[in-house]
Amino acid sequence: MNIVFLLQSFINGLSIGSVYAIFALGYTLVFSILGIINFAHGAVFTIGAYCTYALAVGDFGLNGLLAGMSLPFRLPFPLALLGGSLLAGGIGVLVERLAFRPLRAKGADPLLALVSSLGVALILVNCLQFLVGAEIYAFPSGIFGSLPMAMVFKMDGKVLAVRTVQIIILVVSLAMLLALAWFMNRTRMGKALQATAENPETASLLGINVDRYILSTFFISGALGGLSGTLIGASFGLAGPYFGVSYGLKGLAVIVLGGLGSIPGAVLGGLVIGLGEAFLPPDYSSMKEAVAFVMLFVILLARPQGLLGRQTIQKV
Amino acid sequence: MFLENYGFLIVAIVQQALLGMSLWYPLMAGQLSLASIGFYSLGGYIAAIMGTSPAFAAWREALGPALYPVEWLIALAASALLGLAVGIPALRLRGIYLALATIAFVQVLNVVVLVLDVTGGAVGLFGIPQPFESRLGYLWFFGPLLAVMLIFSARLTRTVAGRSFMAIREDELAAQAMGIPTTFEKVRAFVIGCGLAGVVGAMSAPFLNTWNARQSSFDASVACLAYVLIGGARSVWGPLLGAALLVALPEVLRPLKDARLIMNGIVLVVACIYLPQGIAGLLASLRRREAA
Amino acid sequence: MRPFIILLAGLFLANTALAEPVGSPIPVGIAVGQTTNVALFGEEQVNGAKVAEKLLNEKGGVGGTPIRLAFQDTGGDEAGAINAFQNLISRDKVVAIIGPTLSQQAFAANPIANQAKVPVVGPSNTAKGIAQIGEYVSRISAPMTLVAPNALKRALKLNPNVKNVAVVYAQDDAFNVSETGIFQEAIKGMGLNIATIQKTSVKDTDFTTQVTAILGAGVDMVVMSCLAADGGNMVKQLRQLGYEGLIVGGNGFNSPNMYPVCGQECTGVIVAQAYSPKADNAENKAFSAAFKDMFKKDPAQFSAQAYTSVKVVVDALNEVEKSSGKKIAEMDTAELRTALNAAIVSSSYDTPLGEIVLDADGEITQKTFYVSQIKVADDGKTGTMELLPE
Numbered sequence: 001m002n003i004v005f006l007l008q009s010f011i012n013g014l015s016i017g018s019v020y021a022i023f024a025l026g027y028t029l030v031f032s033i034l035g036i037i038n039f040a041h042g043a044v045f046t047i048g049a050y051c052t053y054a055l056a057v058g059d060f061g062l063n064g065l066l067a068g069m070s071l072p073f074r075l076p077f078p079l080a081l082l083g084g085s086l087l088a089g090g091i092g093v094l095v096e097r098l099a100f101r102p103l104r105a106k107g108a109d110p111l112l113a114l115v116s117s118l119g120v121a122l123i124l125v126n127c128l129q130f131l132v133g134a135e136i137y138a139f140p141s142g143i144f145g146s147l148p149m150a151m152v153f154k155m156d157g158k159v160l161a162v163r164t165v166q167i168i169i170l171v172v173s174l175a176m177l178l179a180l181a182w183f184m185n186r187t188r189m190g191k192a193l194q195a196t197a198e199n200p201e202t203a204s205l206l207g208i209n210v211d212r213y214i215l216s217t218f219f220i221s222g223a224l225g226g227l228s229g230t231l232i233g234a235s236f237g238l239a240g241p242y243f244g245v246s247y248g249l250k251g252l253a254v255i256v257l258g259g260l261g262s263i264p265g266a267v268l269g270g271l272v273i274g275l276g277e278a279f280l281p282p283d284y285s286s287m288k289e290a291v292a293f294v295m296l297f298v299i300l301l302a303r304p305q306g307l308l309g310r311q312t313i314q315k316v
Numbered sequence: 317m318f319l320e321n322y323g324f325l326i327v328a329i330v331q332q333a334l335l336g337m338s339l340w341y342p343l344m345a346g347q348l349s350l351a352s353i354g355f356y357s358l359g360g361y362i363a364a365i366m367g368t369s370p371a372f373a374a375w376r377e378a379l380g381p382a383l384y385p386v387e388w389l390i391a392l393a394a395s396a397l398l399g400l401a402v403g404i405p406a407l408r409l410r411g412i413y414l415a416l417a418t419i420a421f422v423q424v425l426n427v428v429v430l431v432l433d434v435t436g437g438a439v440g441l442f443g444i445p446q447p448f449e450s451r452l453g454y455l456w457f458f459g460p461l462l463a464v465m466l467i468f469s470a471r472l473t474r475t476v477a478g479r480s481f482m483a484i485r486e487d488e489l490a491a492q493a494m495g496i497p498t499t500f501e502k503v504r505a506f507v508i509g510c511g512l513a514g515v516v517g518a519m520s521a522p523f524l525n526t527w528n529a530r531q532s533s534f535d536a537s538v539a540c541l542a543y544v545l546i547g548g549a550r551s552v553w554g555p556l557l558g559a560a561l562l563v564a565l566p567e568v569l570r571p572l573k574d575a576r577l578i579m580n581g582i583v584l585v586v587a588c589i590y591l592p593q594g595i596a597g598l599l600a601s602l603r604r605r606e607a608a
Numbered sequence: 609m610r611p612f613i614i615l616l617a618g619l620f621l622a623n624t625a626l627a628e629p630v631g632s633p634i635p636v637g638i639a640v641g642q643t644t645n646v647a648l649f650g651e652e653q654v655n656g657a658k659v660a661e662k663l664l665n666e667k668g669g670v671g672g673t674p675i676r677l678a679f680q681d682t683g684g685d686e687a688g689a690i691n692a693f694q695n696l697i698s699r700d701k702v703v704a705i706i707g708p709t710l711s712q713q714a715f716a717a718n719p720i721a722n723q724a725k726v727p728v729v730g731p732s733n734t735a736k737g738i739a740q741i742g743e744y745v746s747r748i749s750a751p752m753t754l755v756a757p758n759a760l761k762r763a764l765k766l767n768p769n770v771k772n773v774a775v776v777y778a779q780d781d782a783f784n785v786s787e788t789g790i791f792q793e794a795i796k797g798m799g800l801n802i803a804t805i806q807k808t809s810v811k812d813t814d815f816t817t818q819v820t821a822i823l824g825a826g827v828d829m830v831v832m833s834c835l836a837a838d839g840g841n842m843v844k845q846l847r848q849l850g851y852e853g854l855i856v857g858g859n860g861f862n863s864p865n866m867y868p869v870c871g872q873e874c875t876g877v878i879v880a881q882a883y884s885p886k887a888d889n890a891e892n893k894a895f896s897a898a899f900k901d902m903f904k905k906d907p908a909q910f911s912a913q914a915y916t917s918v919k920v921v922v923d924a925l926n927e928v929e930k931s932s933g934k935k936i937a938e939m940d941t942a943e944l945r946t947a948l949n950a951a952i953v954s955s956s957y958d959t960p961l962g963e964i965v966l967d968a969d970g971e972i973t974q975k976t977f978y979v980s981q982i983k984v985a986d987d988g989k990t991g992t993m994e995l996l997p998e
Contacts, residue, residue, distance in 0.1 A: 012816045037412060059989070102589045111348055112588045114415075115545050118538050119584025126577040126643075134647040136837055136865050138844075140988040141872055149848035152823070159823040161816065161849040236813030237869050239837050242645045245534060246811070249419055256416050282817045286780050286809040290427035293420035300405045300417055321698040324690050324720075430780045438810075439735045439782040442715035451690070451720070524686045526715035531686070567691060570681065577643060 004158035009278040015166040017274020018173035023228035023247060024254035024266040025180065026092075026221035032197040032261040033217045036110050039117040040095045041225050042248020043124040044088050046241060048226020049233035050128060052084025053137055064133035077143045077234075081172075085227040092222020093215055095120050100218075101211075121248075128241040138237035144168065165235045172231060176224070177267060184263070193217060197261075246289065253292035257299050259309020268307055322567075323452030329556075329563045330458040331523065334516045336543030336555030337465055338509040342414070343549045344478070345505040346485030350537040351402060351418030352513040354425045357532035358398065359391035359517025364441040364527035365434060366390070376445070384447060384457075387518045395514025396507050403506040408499055410488060414506065422532055429529045440528025444521050457519040462556070465512065469552040481505050546587040548594025557595040630703060630944055632937040633676035634669070636921055637696035639707035639717070640731070640914070644684030648865070649910050650709050653731060654679065656911030657706065659899045660918035670925040673937050677918070682708045686716035693717040697724050701941055703925070703948055704729065706917040711735035711782070718745045725942065727949035731917040732910055734783045739971040744949050746970025748916050748961070750882055755977035756787065756858065757794040759880035762979045762996045763829060763856050764798070766878075770829045770854065772803040774822045776842065777833040778860075779807040784833040787858045791831050803827050808842065810835050815842040819849050828853040835860040840869030847873035854878065861982075862909045862993070871988035876981060879993055883909040883961050884978035886995045891919075892960035906992065907960075916959040920966070924951035 023045060030038045055075045060066040075083060099116040141149065144164055153160040184190040196203040196213045204210045229244060254273055258265025273292045280288055299306060319326075338352040366372045366387050376383055406417035429435040436442075448454055472478040480501045483491040492498045521527045539562065547558025565583065569576035591598055638657050641650035657677055665674040678700040680692035689708040696702045697720070704727040708714055714733040721728045722742030730738055730747030738747050764770055773795050777788035795802055804825040806818040819842070822830060830846065830853065832839055839861055846855065847870075855877045862881040866874055885896045885906040895915055899907040907915070928947045929936050936944060956965040962976035980993035 008820055009817070012814065016814060037415075099585060099588075106589075106592070108588070108592050111343075111549075112545065112592055114348070115538075115541060116585045116588035118542075119581045119588065122538075122581030122584065123578050124581075126575075126581065129643075129647065130575065130578065133651065134645055135651075136648070136840075136869050138868050138871060141848075142988075150850065152850045157824075159820050161820050161823060163816070163845065163848055166816075232813075236841055237837070239813070240645050240648060249423060249534060252416050252419060256413075260412070278817070282806055282821055285807060285812060285817070286431050287427055288809065289811060290424045293423040296416065296420040297405070297424075300409075300413065304405075304409050304413070321694055324687075324694050328687055328691075437782060437785070438780050440712055440715070442737060443741070446719075449723070451694075524690070524716045525719045526686060526712060528686075528712045530684075530712060533685075536685075566683075566688075570695075 002158065004155050004160050008160050010275070011162055011166065013275030013278030014271065015170045015274070016278065017271035018170050018177075019228045019231050019270070020250065020254050020274050021267040021270025022173050022176050022224050024251045024258070024270050025263065026224040026228075027251055027255050028258075028261060028263055028266040029217050029221045029224075031255065032263075033193070033200075033214060034100065034104075034113075036100070036113050036117075037252065038095065038100075038218075038221070039114060039248070040099065040121040040124060041221065041251065042244040043121040044091050044095065044222045044225040045229035045232075045247055046238075046244030047091050047124060047128060047229070048084050048088030048222075049229035049238050049244075050132065050137070050241075051087040051226065052080045052230040053139065053233065053238060055083045056080035056139065056143065057137075060132050064129065065131050067133065077139075081227065081230050084230050085223040088226020088229070089219040089223035091124070092218040092220075092225065095124075095222070096215060096218035100214075125241050125244075132241070134240045136237055136239050139234050143234065163235070169231045169235060172227070176227060180220075180224075180263075189216070250292045253296040256296050257292075257306060259306025262306065262308045265306050265308035272307070319452055320450075323450055325564065325567055327451055327454045327458060327523065329560050330455065330462050331516060331520055332539070332543060332563050333556040333559035334458060334462055334465065335513060335540045336547065336559050337469070338513040338516065339540055339544050340469070340549065340555050341481075341509040341512075342502070342506045343544060344472075344485060345481035345502050346488065347407065347502050347506060348412065348415040348541075349418045349506060349509065350415055350541060351399075351421055352509060352540045353532045353537045354418070354422040355395040355399065355510045355513035356517035356520065357422075357425060357429070357529075358395055359514035360521040360527045360531055361429065361435055361441070361517075362391045362394060362514075363387040363518035363521040364444050367444045367522065368441050369434070381447060384519075384522075388515045391514040391518035392511045396511040399507040399510025400503065403503045403510070404499075407502040407506060419534070419537070422534070422537060426529050426532055436528065438529065440526055440530075441521075442526040444525055444527065446522055446525075451523070454519070454523045457523070458516075461515065461519070466552060466556075473552070477501070477504065542584055544594075546584070546591065546594055548596025550593060551596030551600070554594050554596045561595065628701065628941050630701075630937050630939055630941050633674040634925065634936055635678050635700050635702045636675050636918065637700060637702035637705040637707070638677050638679045638914075639682050639689065639692040639696055639705055641684050641688075641709040641713075642679070642681040646682075646684040646709050649732065650682075652908045652910035653709060653914040655899070655903055656907060656914030657918055659895065659902055659907075659911070660915040660922075662902070663894065663898050664919065664922045670922060670936050671929045673935065675918075675922060675925075678702055682713055682717070684710075686713055689713035689717035690720055693720050697721065697726050702726070703936075703941065703944055704921045704952075706731055706914065706921065708733075711738060714738050715741070718742065721745070725949075726945050727921075727952055729917040729920055729952065731913040736782075736786070739969045743970075746920075746952055746966050746972075748920060748959075748964060748966070748972050749913055750972050750974040751783075751786065755880040755882070755979070756790040757797070758977060759856050759878055759979045760791070760794050760798060760831070763854050763878050767828065767854055771801060772825065772827040772829075773800050774825055774827040774830045775802055775805045776808060776818065776822075776830060777805075778810045778812075778835065778838060781810045781835060781860075784810075784835070784858065784860055787860075788833040791833060791858065795831065800829075808834060808838060810838050812838050813841055815845045816849075818842065819845050819851070822846065823849060823851060829856065830854070831856045833858040833860065836863040836865035837869055840866045840874060843877055844870035844873040856880070859909075864906070864908050864990075866982065867984055867991040868989050872984050874982050875984045875991075878996070879980050879982060881909065881978040881980055881993065882974065883912040884980055884993060884995055885912075886980070886993070887960065887962065887976070887978060889958070889960070889962055891958050892962075895960040905990075912960045916957075916961055916964070919959055920952060920957050921948070923957055924948055924955065927951040927955070
């Protein structure tokens, strides 16, 4: 343990934790409005990353239905990121239409909605594999233009190294959080969303078109998922159509840690888990995947409503 | 010829039906669990270790074929105990917490078995002794267990415990108001399922010849849940019907290659929307229509 | 209970005892993972097998009778592998099975084939104990005992001043754990100092902690035993964070998946290979030319190993036909499977991997290994592995 290691781990954890946060917000928004966990969120994360890749790089790989094809244009990374996120938002809307709306219309058991979202996730991931194959894609090094790859500092004989992509992740995620906070608290639509989340029936009595807001929620949630998928993909590559599954599960730990349905909770939970993983000594790195879930257990034992959750009052 | 080719598949349907059934009990009390696959993995490791580790050579010598039931009992005990440890903190709460805690349990278990030596790390354990010549022989393991569990489930729906489970499913607050110790009953329903999954795992390790961390993937968890919900969570026969459909389906759809997993997903979604009571519910309503 | 088991077993024996001729074309089973995430390797294996079917049939197949590959997808799990094997054995009535992709699947499905007395050739199973599953099980994928020291020697030729070495390995992958042991012994044997050992996981993507530890240790060579996805990512991060010394990778790096993962950053990485598309032998030249013709790219190790497996089966079939004096297509399937297995083991083969020998257990001894250096093309997505001179 030394100050450089601490600083290094802090930067690493903050960067990855901020992505966990915006990813988990996607779960939280849907949960707060429908009281249901959208298990297709991990698949939307994956598809968002692939969409951005397609827009920025344009070529598809050697396997799958789209093998050897390429798009006629290439977008610069920031635009591709935006485009990929919007497309992922569209997928989010599709998920709502396919998995949630038909069940809601019938007033079905919420458990069924959960399972049908798992079904949609299965469809999405396997369609993706069908189209682009199981191979690994990665954004080329020059994606951030002329920015240097990394910054390396030497401090009392130790090395402190920060990759540019880590900083980009942090900046984009923080900007996204601020934008979301502004949207939720300062715009009519955001306030209406909160009202719908609070109580859908009252909201619809007040003339709020609940269905439309549910759809917007899924769009925002999908876009957040796609954005976080792209950021992770830009840092570590797109390791096949299944690479979102583990992030999808980790996101669940984040929202429980922060408090189900709590927006600031999701942010705090993401950062805590990101930092927790980063401070794990390298010798135990094979345990890293367990960090988030051990934290989930601890919080269930110690403070089940989560770090920032409210004590829930059961609606009768 | 048919039995030779599909013997494994037939036994796999019964085996998966039992796993589905292990989720059926908590669902009876309205609790969604995704843990079965974790206890299945645990039971499998217990059987695989006892079947292959030199430390148990004396046991194998002394017990002979009686080793198998001993493995089942140990798996049952271990799974039930661990089930208590996972279930109590999660089931004090209402709502989705059990599902999330059980996902976490499976993830942690997967990391642990990968780094331990006794579980064989990433490769896992292999060369597990075989009690039967053919795969179909394993029907002697899983078949009687299924029969026993079907009878148990049918009886359960008529006992006080079973009725308490269903009261909690219909309205937890009302059940509590009626004096039902809801946390206790929910834990009880969950632990029955955990024990069953552990025993199925212990039976499955020799059935698959090998055991490794890949047995408890998230996909497998989802599959178990799908058996129950598609088969019908409110019928004793639900898990068996669901497993028969979903385990056979990929084999029937073999020529579709990649597309068969897409088909699986479509079946899940369509069944949720159009068969909310599952296949069992559909059959029941058909029968009612015929009677009318 | 016991009598029932015997009765059941008896029914099956009676069933399989019916004489059935093999027929023409001769069916050879391929059971690899064509779906789920194993498809990453399975797709390459299917390609290699398809080239083998075409090329070997053009050369006359088995004494003029062509072979026909029967593909059954194993998916990524053990049950899928067992189902695929059952289908190949009793429905497609294949003479031998090539597969499955993963060692874990092999431990599940191979005993089934062994019991049914159907020869299995493992194209990519490197775990300890595969060939020992039973007498009908062989494999052509070698553990890397010889190549590791070779790779280090070639690296030292590029920079003779290397003193301090960092060792990295994926601790949750059996192949890499055993490979790093060989590497570490070789490093010590060469009088070099292991300055730091860093453990990773094949599922890791973020290696900042490990990389900073390596940078802090001031090493001039990093020796890595990882798979392509995690290893490629780590090479990328090492280079991006300013590491300029040598990097030596184990056989896990011998995959075209390296190029898209780490792009330009992996140019110069030295790779220990069980197969190189540039290998200078007649079998490989014919194979890699035909492969390039069909798929417009160099064959990967998985493709070459799948090709080799088919070649082993076809060579052994030819051997059976020659020694028995009977046409394979007219022989009884069960009888042929046994004769074929006897011909597969205890023989040597000329393959794209060079000359290989299968011992009586079906365990492979590979004569030649390769050491190459990665060169990534300007597009950052494709590349080649250029053989390093002896």
